[in-house]
Amino acid sequence: MSATENNDFAREVEQNIRKKYRKKIWCKFTKAINTYELVKEGDRIAVCISGGKDSMLMAKLFQELKHHNQIPFELKFIVMDPGYMPANRQLIEDNARKLDIPIEVFESDIFDVTVNVEKNPCYLCARMRRGYLYAKAKELGCNKIALGHHYDDVIETILMGMLYSGQIQTMMPKLHSTNFEGMELIRPMYLIREDDIKAWRDYHELEFLRCACRFTESVGFDNDESDEETNQKESESKRLETKRLIAHMKKNNPFVEANIFKSVENVNLSTVIEYKKDGVKYSFLDGYDG
Numbered sequence: 001m002s003a004t005e006n007n008d009f010a011r012e013v014e015q016n017i018r019k020k021y022r023k024k025i026w027c028k029f030t031k032a033i034n035t036y037e038l039v040k041e042g043d044r045i046a047v048c049i050s051g052g053k054d055s056m057l058m059a060k061l062f063q064e065l066k067h068h069n070q071i072p073f074e075l076k077f078i079v080m081d082p083g084y085m086p087a088n089r090q091l092i093e094d095n096a097r098k099l100d101i102p103i104e105v106f107e108s109d110i111f112d113v114t115v116n117v118e119k120n121p122c123y124l125c126a127r128m129r130r131g132y133l134y135a136k137a138k139e140l141g142c143n144k145i146a147l148g149h150h151y152d153d154v155i156e157t158i159l160m161g162m163l164y165s166g167q168i169q170t171m172m173p174k175l176h177s178t179n180f181e182g183m184e185l186i187r188p189m190y191l192i193r194e195d196d197i198k199a200w201r202d203y204h205e206l207e208f209l210r211c212a213c214r215f216t217e218s219v220g221f222d223n224d225e226s227d228e229e230t231n232q233k234e235s236e237s238k239r240l241e242t243k244r245l246i247a248h249m250k251k252n253n254p255f256v257e258a259n260i261f262k263s264v265e266n267v268n269l270s271t272v273i274e275y276k277k278d279g280v281k282y283s284f285l286d287g288y289d290g
Contacts, residue, residue, distance in 0.1 A: 001098060010100035013204060017064055021200055028151075028191040029061045036173040038186040039065070043073040045144045045186070046137035049103060051079070051092035051209030053201045054148035058189055059101045062146070076140050077103045080132050082125070083111030091209055098206075104140075108132045134180040144184045152194040155260040156242045164238050170264040 001009065017026050033039050047062050049055045059077055066075055079096075081089055089105075096103040110132070114125045137145045149171060157171040173190045177183040189197075201208065249256045269275060274283050 006098050007100065009098055009204075013060060013099060014064060016200075016203070017060060020203075021196070024196040025057070025192055025200060026061070026064070028193075029188055030065070032173065032188050032190040032192075033065065036186075036190065038174055038188050039069075039071065039073055041071050041073065043144055044076070044140075044142040045073060045146050046076045046078050046133070046140060046142040047146045048133050048137075048148075049077055049079045049092070049096070049101070050148070051088070051095070052148070053197055053206070053208045054150055054189060054194075056095060056099060056101070056206075056208055057197055057200060058146060058148040060099060061188070063101070076137070076142055077101050078133065078136055078140070079103045079105045080110075080129060080136065081105055081107045082129065082132075083107075083109060088209055091207070095206065095208060106132075106136055131179070134177060134183055138180055138183060143182060144186050146186050146188055148189050149187045150189040150192050150194050150197060151257075151261070152243070154190060155246065155257050156239055158260050158264055159246065160238055160242050163242065168264065168267070 039045070045062070047055075047059050049059055062075055066073065077096075079092055084092075093103070093105070095101075108128075110125055110128045113128065133145050154171045158169070161167050161169045171187070174184060174186045177185065246257060246260070253259075270284075272284065274281060276282070
C-alpha cells in the first residue's frame with residue numbers, strides 16, 4: 001500500500017471500531033477501562049505489541065481512547081524483537097504502517113537464551129519478555145504497561161487453575177509490579193471476546209503474526225486456517241485442552257463462559273475451607289467455634 005492508501009485504511013479501521021464494532025469491542029474496552037480504573041490522569045502507558053491480532057487491536061483502541069477521552073494521558077507503542085526471523089519482523093512493521101501505529105522496536109536475545117531450554121521454555125520466554133517490557137517502559141518514562149489478554153484468556157486461566165493446579169485464581173485486570181517499583185500492568189481487553197477480535201481481523205482482511213519462536217521457525221499468520229494446522233502439529237497443551245472443554249460445555253450451557261468468569265466475582269468465603277491472602281493461609285476452623 002502507498003502512504004495515502006495506508007492512511008485511508010487506518011481511518012476506515014478507526015471508524016469501524018466506533019461504529020460496526022462499537023458494541024462488541026469498543027464498549028467492552030471502555031467498560032474495562034472504567035470498571036477496573038485502568039487509565040488515570042497523567043498516566044504514561046506503554047502499549048506492548050507482540051504482532052498478533054490482540055495487541056494490534058489494543059493499540060488501535062488506545063489511539064481511539066486518547067482521541068476521544070477527556071482524561072489526559074500519554075501512549076508509547078513498543079515492540080520487543082526477541083530474535084524474530086526477518087520476515088516476521090517485517091510483517092509486524094508492515095501492519096503497524098498499515099494501521100498507522102507509531103511503534104518503537106527494541107531488541108533482546110530471548111530466543112537465543114530459551115532455544116536450548118528443555119523444561120518450560122515458553123514459561124521462561126514469557127517471564128523474560130515481561131521483564132524486558134517493564135524495563136523498556138520505565139526507560140521511556142511510562143508508569144504502566146498494557147497487555148492484550150482478552151476475556152477467553154481469563155476464563156481459561158480460571159478453569160486451568162482448578163483442573164491442573166488445584167487452586168482458584170484468575171488473571172487480574174491490573175497488577176502492581178513486584179520487581180519494577182512504581183510500575184503497573186493493565187489488561188484493557190479483559191472483557192472482549194476472542195471471536196469478536198477474529199471477526200474484526202477477518203473483516204479487514206488482516207494477517208497478523210501468530211507465533212514466531214525458534215520452535216516453529218516459520219512465519220505464522222494469525223488466522224483460523226493456520227491455527228488448525230498448528231493444533232495438529234503441536235502437542236495438546238493445557239490451555240488448548242481447556243479451550244476445547246469450554247467449547248464442549250457451551251453446547252449444552254450457553255452461559256458457561258459467563259458463569260466461569262462470575263465465579264471469581266462471587267466468592268463466598270463462608271463456604272470456603274481454606275483461602276490465602278497476602279501469603280497468609282486462613283481456615284474456616286479459625287473462627288468456627290467463636
